[in-house]
Amino acid sequence: MHVSIRLFARLRELAGADEIEQTLPAPATAQDAWDALARERPALAPYARTISCAVNETYARLTTPLKDGDVVAFLPPVSGGCGIRDAGCGIRDEGSGMRD
Amino acid sequence: MHVSIRLFARLRELAGADEIEQTLPAPATAQDAWDALARERPALAPYARTISCAVNETYARLTTPLKDGDVVAFLPPVSGGCGIRDAGCGIRDEGSGMRD
Amino acid sequence: MQDTPYRVTSEPLDERLARAAVAGAAAGAVTVFTGTVRNHNAGHRVLWIDYEAYAPLAVKTFERIGDEVRERWPDVRLAIHHRTGRVEIGDASVVIAAASAHRADAFAVCRYAIERVKQIAPIWKHEHLEDGAVWVEGATADPDDRGAVDTALQRACT
């Protein structure tokens, strides 16, 4: 099956693309899509345990089965909201920054 | 001694005046000024236990000694802030309204 | 007027003025609370509310609340603007702004300040209903009452 993968923020930069067409043997889950992606782009591998995933613009578990044509997004840990990671808005609980 | 008394809200309406010149035998406290006021205007008497007092535009105890020329304000229970007494802004703890 | 943190005014309130009075490059978080006049109260239709204030004492009281805030939250900036006179349904009677580097403090100070305003500001509501007018009487104002301060702190979640 063919799925379209969307990448954001540092994942996008590490992969050098925000959109990647991926072919997977059926049946496949979102986890399978990630595994295929990270095999081809080992720089992404360290994110295996911290990504979130969305299928067709809806948050989904990595165990979600995929269908042909699905859009699968992989999201690094998020940091929306306000200000600055350790001070602005009191964001004391966020992880450290990732240098480009 | 002479002091100038200021009244607000329902106290003002009950007294029919917002400013009253009062002569008091010296020495006198804010409590003495209230007592003289309430003697002359018995409608104010029910407020004896719930008034606050300010002397020269500063909150003061009723035990504060007065000087000639002081401005003494007597304040009924306050209700500033927002909305409505039992609903607007969640003002659930306020007293009931006082009909004119 | 633009940057006056503590105001009692018969003019309509504008949240932007309260916000401008606390804004600064160090503030990552600004919380603005607006209290407005509602159109009903315990089953009675409210037509409008007249707010009466002892204005010079009210401004001093806001400054005192500012001092209380500074002692506990030294880095938070606060503004309190309260309206007097006739306030129509939907219009703001009070606007409170708090700015801080930390959102927890901006929320806490804003909440603390509205509680203290209600407890000790020399201001009175005169509700105008269809069948007459009612003076609303809440708390006996006592700025030194520690119990009231503790209640305000508790409601501010601190």
Add this chain to the structure above:
Amino acid sequence: MQDTPYRVTSEPLDERLARAAVAGAAAGAVTVFTGTVRNHNAGHRVLWIDYEAYAPLAVKTFERIGDEVRERWPDVRLAIHHRTGRVEIGDASVVIAAASAHRADAFAVCRYAIERVKQIAPIWKHEHLEDGAVWVEGATADPDDRGAVDTALQRACT
């Protein structure tokens, strides 16, 4: 646009739009939270921040936060506006407005919503410093994580 409660936009944010999206005659209390970009971070001078979002999922996530709020606080109205792209120092990255008949709920919902935005909105900060740029990575977004919801509720003082 005037009354859109949930927005992701590259335009500068205006608190009045978020306020307008929640205002109504039943609301006696409106709380507006604004998060702005600060000029320093852990000793580094910040020049500006780029916010990247997965916009359609971000709007859906705001709607989800709205659903969570409605379940717990049925009478509170909520708006969440988040900016994307380059945001200069002092400018707002996020504005959250909550309106209620009760001030306690307006404060609680506003605080709950900013905590949830930080936990689960698919949005990323790219800080531009004098010596380069840094991706800020916070929480792994998991909308179904009850522990995160409990943390947000606790911070909302409920």
